[in-house]
Amino acid sequence: MPPLLIYIHGFNSSPLSAKAQQIQAWCETHRPDIKLEVPRLACYPSDAANQLKALVNTYQGDYRIGLVGSSLGGYLSTWLNAQFGFPAVVVNPAVKPYELLVDYLGPQQNPYTGEQYVFEAHHMGDLKALDTESISHPDTIWLLQQEGDEVLDYSQAVAKYQGCKQTVEAGGDHAFVGFDRYPAKIIQFLGL
Numbered sequence: 001m002p003p004l005l006i007y008i009h010g011f012n013s014s015p016l017s018a019k020a021q022q023i024q025a026w027c028e029t030h031r032p033d034i035k036l037e038v039p040r041l042a043c044y045p046s047d048a049a050n051q052l053k054a055l056v057n058t059y060q061g062d063y064r065i066g067l068v069g070s071s072l073g074g075y076l077s078t079w080l081n082a083q084f085g086f087p088a089v090v091v092n093p094a095v096k097p098y099e100l101l102v103d104y105l106g107p108q109q110n111p112y113t114g115e116q117y118v119f120e121a122h123h124m125g126d127l128k129a130l131d132t133e134s135i136s137h138p139d140t141i142w143l144l145q146q147e148g149d150e151v152l153d154y155s156q157a158v159a160k161y162q163g164c165k166q167t168v169e170a171g172g173d174h175a176f177v178g179f180d181r182y183p184a185k186i187i188q189f190l191g192l
């Protein structure tokens with residue numbers, strides 16, 4: 001089956017994020033045979049989850065699928081991994097977004113798309129419903145984590161993904177400094 005890479009961006013991000021663009025550029029140059037999907041996710045968690053499920057349902061019979069998810073996209077990648085078993089690379093993943101995003105309740109504007117929406121308390125419940133209590137196939141997930149992440153507590157991810165392949169770097173930030181070092185290794189890990 002031909003390879004398909006789904007890149008899942010984070011909260012208030014878009015397909016225009018730096019990491020999504022780096023993955024796209026790398027695939028175009030080195031692996032044009034890989035079909036790349038970088039969906040512009042809906043603002044609300046249950047809508048984004050339904051979008052991803054629909055995408056998977058469209059392709060899973062015809063493609064070998066691998067996932068890369070950043071921040072909230074890492075959380076969603078972990079959920080898809082639990083649902084379907086696709087290998088996933090999670091980059092500075094959100095572990096408990098339903099706790100973290102409480103600080104973002106109220107009016108929001110996506111800085112990439114300009115889309116305005118209101119993030120409400122019930123969306124935390126929607127996020128919690130997507131939580132993956134434990135990693136059932138740790139050999140299928142690779143954690144890429146930087147300790148200098150200013151948004152998320154990196155130690156939560158190190159604990160959550162215990163038993164998975166882990167690359168934990170000192171310094172860095174939430175955007176993951178030097179991500180462009182990894183696309184080739186990511187594609188190899190995902191078996192694409």
